[in-house]
Amino acid sequence: SAVISQKPSRDICQRGTSLTIQCQVDSQVTMMFWYRQQPGQSLTLIATANQGSEATYESGFVIDKFPISRPNLTFSTLTVSNMSPEDSSIYLCSVGAGLTGGEQYFGPGTRLTVT
Amino acid sequence: AQKITQTQPGMFVQEKEAVTLDCTYDTSDPSYGLFWYKQPSSGEMIFLIYQGSYDQQNATEGRYSLNFQKARKSANLVISASQLGDSAMYFCAMREGFGAGNMLTFGGGTRLMVKP
Helix, strand or coil: CCEEEEECCCEEEEECCCEEEEECCCCCEEEEEEEEEECCCCCEEEEEEECCCCCCCCCCCCCCCEEEEEEEECCEEEECCCCCHHHCEEEEEEEEECEEECCCCEEEEEEECCC | CEEEEEEEEEEEECCCCEEEEEEEEEEECEEEEEEEECCCCCCEEEEEEEEEEECCCEEECCCCEEEEEEECCCCCCECCCHHHHHHHEEEEEEECCCCCCCCEEEECCCEEEEEC
16 A cells, blocks of 8 residues: 655645645656646546656646656655645545555545635 | 436335335446445444445345346445435446545435334
């Protein structure tokens, strides 16, 4: 299994500012995933972060808005830049584990409110 | 393109009764995995159960079982003996391929409410 922590757990930010979310895993993992969950919605993948290379972004998400760092195999950050109220969401970090792909763990999430 | 559908936006169940949450999926990849997660109001995603596409038997984890019907492309979650603490959002998800580096795609979710 993998234990994932995220900081901060929640924040209230003003529009136009940026927030960096940290994700720490208790074991080394190749891929880390960042998801967004807008209010009342399901989870949508923002990007996949592989250590040592640029993150791969899903359609509708761009690096200028959601820059990601992946400095080592246990840590990643997601920055939400130039925030607007539409960015108010829960942001979740996730990692896969296990040889058969049958394990996928999530961090506790960062609940962001933009005013 | 893969797709996950949960047709029940909300459901009620009486405490101690069983409930089935529906999930259908669409993929052309013969190798895939299906996941169910519980999300209480706190927002955390709690892993419940997993079924691989080549698994011969339906997965079970305590009070949770997965009714896997491959030909119909359905992976319904069955919760037996519902408890008040089961009230939450439930998400079905799929991963194409078995690698831990492959993303999960989620359904729209079902809100389950357990009545005392």
